[in-house]
Amino acid sequence: MTKEEIFALITRHAGEVIPRLEQHAFQWTDSLRALGANSIDRSEIVMMTLEAMELDIPLSETIRAENIGELAALLHGRQAGVQA
Amino acid sequence: MNVFAGTARVDVEKLAMHRGLDMTRFSNLLMKEKTVALPYEDPITFGVNAAKPLIDALSPEEKDRIEVVITCTESAFDFGKSMSTYFHNLLGLNRNCRLFELKNACYSGIAGLQTAINFILSDVSPGAKVLLVATDISRFMVEEGGEGLTEDWSFFEPSSGAGAVAALISEIPHVFQIDVGASGYYGYEVMDTCRPAPDKEAGDADLSLLSYLDCCEKAFLEYQKRVEGADLAGTFGYLAMHTPFGGMVKGAHRNIMRKIAKARPAEIEADFDRRVQPSLNYGQRVGNIMGASTLMAIASAIDHGDFSSSQRIGCFSYGSGCCSEFFSGVAGRDGQSKLRAQNIAAHLDRRYELTMQEYDELLVTNNTVKFGTRNVTLDPDFIPQARTTHGRPTLFLKEIKEFHREYDWVS
Numbered sequence: 001m002t003k004e005e006i007f008a009l010i011t012r013h014a015g016e017v018i019p020r021l022e023q024h025a026f027q028w029t030d031s032l033r034a035l036g037a038n039s040i041d042r043s044e045i046v047m048m049t050l051e052a053m054e055l056d057i058p059l060s061e062t063i064r065a066e067n068i069g070e071l072a073a074l075l076h077g078r079q080a081g082v083q084a
Numbered sequence: 085m086n087v088f089a090g091t092a093r094v095d096v097e098k099l100a101m102h103r104g105l106d107m108t109r110f111s112n113l114l115m116k117e118k119t120v121a122l123p124y125e126d127p128i129t130f131g132v133n134a135a136k137p138l139i140d141a142l143s144p145e146e147k148d149r150i151e152v153v154i155t156c157t158e159s160a161f162d163f164g165k166s167m168s169t170y171f172h173n174l175l176g177l178n179r180n181c182r183l184f185e186l187k188n189a190c191y192s193g194i195a196g197l198q199t200a201i202n203f204i205l206s207d208v209s210p211g212a213k214v215l216l217v218a219t220d221i222s223r224f225m226v227e228e229g230g231e232g233l234t235e236d237w238s239f240f241e242p243s244s245g246a247g248a249v250a251a252l253i254s255e256i257p258h259v260f261q262i263d264v265g266a267s268g269y270y271g272y273e274v275m276d277t278c279r280p281a282p283d284k285e286a287g288d289a290d291l292s293l294l295s296y297l298d299c300c301e302k303a304f305l306e307y308q309k310r311v312e313g314a315d316l317a318g319t320f321g322y323l324a325m326h327t328p329f330g331g332m333v334k335g336a337h338r339n340i341m342r343k344i345a346k347a348r349p350a351e352i353e354a355d356f357d358r359r360v361q362p363s364l365n366y367g368q369r370v371g372n373i374m375g376a377s378t379l380m381a382i383a384s385a386i387d388h389g390d391f392s393s394s395q396r397i398g399c400f401s402y403g404s405g406c407c408s409e410f411f412s413g414v415a416g417r418d419g420q421s422k423l424r425a426q427n428i429a430a431h432l433d434r435r436y437e438l439t440m441q442e443y444d445e446l447l448v449t450n451n452t453v454k455f456g457t458r459n460v461t462l463d464p465d466f467i468p469q470a471r472t473t474h475g476r477p478t479l480f481l482k483e484i485k486e487f488h489r490e491y492d493w494v495s
Contacts, residue, residue: 039290040112040335043297047339059294060274 001053001079007072013048014068017041028069046071055079085251085259086426087383088134089370090119091470091478093435094443096242096371102440103241113243114330114364118371120438120446121221121246122470123453124462124480127159128167128489131219132174132479135250137426139175139215142252148178149213150252152203155185156192156218156375158279161455162487171217174479174491189277190326191403192375193218193249198409200253201262211255218376219248223283240289243329245371249379259419260382260397263412266314268306270299271407278404282455292404293332299408300325300336300400301343307410317345320412321395323360324381326402327367333360336400362388363397369432375403382413387428391420436470453484460484464494 001009007028015022018037032042046062057078065071096118100110121130139147153168160167168183186196193216200214222244276295277287308314325333337360341347347355363385367373373380378401385397394416402408438446446467453460461483464471471480477495484490 038112039293040331042290043293043335044338046294047297047342051342058298060291060298063288063291063294 001076003072003076006049006053006075007068009049009052010045010068010072013045013052016048017044026068028072029067030069031067049075053079085249085379085383085423086134086137087247087249087366087370087376087380087428087431088130089245089247089366089373089432089435090121090125090130091435091473092120092122092438092467093117093369093432094120094438094440098440099242099443105242110242112331114334115242115368115371117369117432118242118245119247119373119435120443121223122446122467124464124466124471124482125221125246126161126453126481126489127155127157127219127221127248128170128174129479129481129491130221130246130248131155131167131171131217131250132491134219134248135171135175135215135217136479138250138252139177146213147176149211150177150181150215151209151212152182152200152214153177153184154196154200154214154216156187156196156216157185157220158187158189158192158374159220159223160185160187161489167219168217170489171215175215177215188407189403189405190328190372190374190377191401191407191409193377193379194399194401194409194411195403195407196375197251197253197262197379198267198411201264204253204255205264214253216251216253217248218250218373218379220374220376221246222285222372222374240285243372244285245373247370247373247376247380249373249376249383251379257413257419259386259415259423261414263311263396263414266307266311267409267411268303268308268310269407269409270302270306274404274406276404276406287404292328293335295404295406296326296328296332296402296408297336297339299402299406300410301340303400303408303410304340304344304398307412311412315345316340316398317347317355319396320359320398322362322385322389322397323400324363324378324385324397325360325400326378327364327381328372328377330364330368333364333367366428366432377401383423383428386415386420386423389415389420391415391417393417431474434474436467436473438467442467453481457484458487 011026166185276292363381366384482492
């Protein structure tokens with residue numbers, strides 16, 4: 001998956017978890033926290049994205065990402081065969 | 085086993101409104117009330133009040149066979165002296181007894197339970213019993229002008245409780261029979277939440293949540309490896325998990341049901357209501373009681389579930405830092421009636437409800453019994469209604485004299 005595809009997955013899941021974000025024009029620098037997602041919402045969005053990517057990594061590794069763009073880059077780098 | 089959850093509570097919805105929290109977000113916590121420790125309550129008063137009915141029900145011969153007292157806590161007030169020594173004295177136990185204390189954040193209660201089980205199983209002293217006391221209190225203090233009221237704090241203030249679970253572990257399981265060897269454990273070093281200074285709780289709520297979710301899955305997978313034929317959806321009539329707040333348990337349940345049991349969202353929701361909710365009822369009214377939380381979830385599941393036929397309970401404990409364990413045991417109709425005889429729900433109802441003003445005063449008053457207090461006499465006229473609210477003798481801290489804690493039975 002490309003970073004752009006992963007970004008699209010994250011934002012789609014963000015809209016599912018927090019319906020008022022469905023129509024939001026997401027930027028790479030947007031932070032889920034700043035958009036009003038609490039820690040449970042954020043974990044849910046990450047879990048749904050990992051599942052869609054069929055990626056099995058510890059959720060706690062994703063804590064380093066400060067915004068959606070960084071999260072997409074981090075998950076992209078953890079896919080098998082992808083050089084981070 | 086028995087639960088003692090203090091003498092005072094606050095309604096967390098009123099607290100959330102009082103703090104101006106976003107109520108739609110707040111409902112995700114799945115919290116109703118929480119116990120608040122009053123200045124004359126400490127981990128000893130909680131623990132003794134929980135254990136007393138169990139000890140009083142023993143014959144002198146049975147009582148003399150208590151050969152180990154294990155305290156499980158992250159709220160100790162001394163680095164060296166173990167709280168087990170106070171329990172031993174206040175409950176009048178036999179001096180031929182091992183006394184010690186265990187710490188591993190919220191995992192302590194289960195670390196203690198497994199230690200006790202192993203002592204019984206080793207059969208080195210046939211007929212002996214272990215008294216397990218898991219007891220923890222939260223210490224919330226408002227720092228003037230600090231950044232206390234962050235989003236994370238807004239989750240943790242309404243959910244941090246105080247309480248104790250006492251249990252007698254012996255070769256005859258009256259309430260809950262542990263499945264021997266059926267344990268999957270999983271731990272690693274992580275800096276999620278901690279108590280780095282005597283009166284401070286610190287941490288990263290996000291990291292703690294993610295670590296809890298990771299551990300829940302890994303510990304169950306290890307359990308499944310060791311227990312032939314174990315199946316998350318089919319083996320357990322109920323699930324009882326460490327409950328920082330109900331919403332976290334709901335998230336963890338959703339995660340493992342989706343990943344391991346491959347269940348669909350509607351099935352997961354129905355499964356949560358049926359198998360998990362009974363274990364949450366007490367936690368929703370007491371708050372997170374750390375080391376005692378998983379044991380209280382087990383008590384809640386047994387009190388609120390349908391045990392007309394025996395049921396296996398899948399249990400998960402997580403302690404920050406971190407260590408976790410998925411294990412199981414069986415409870416039946418007799419165990420349920422034994423536990424119900426403790427009237428835990430009625431005990432929770434009797435706690436005095438603090439007004440927001442009383443609660444806020446308490447956050448400041450809390451400062452009076454700091455860690456390391458050498459001498460103090462507690463004021464019995466502070467919220468006096470709480471002291472007699474249970475209508476039975478209740479132990480309170482009377483004074484600290486040259487670091488030694490002295491207690492009083494009040495009725």
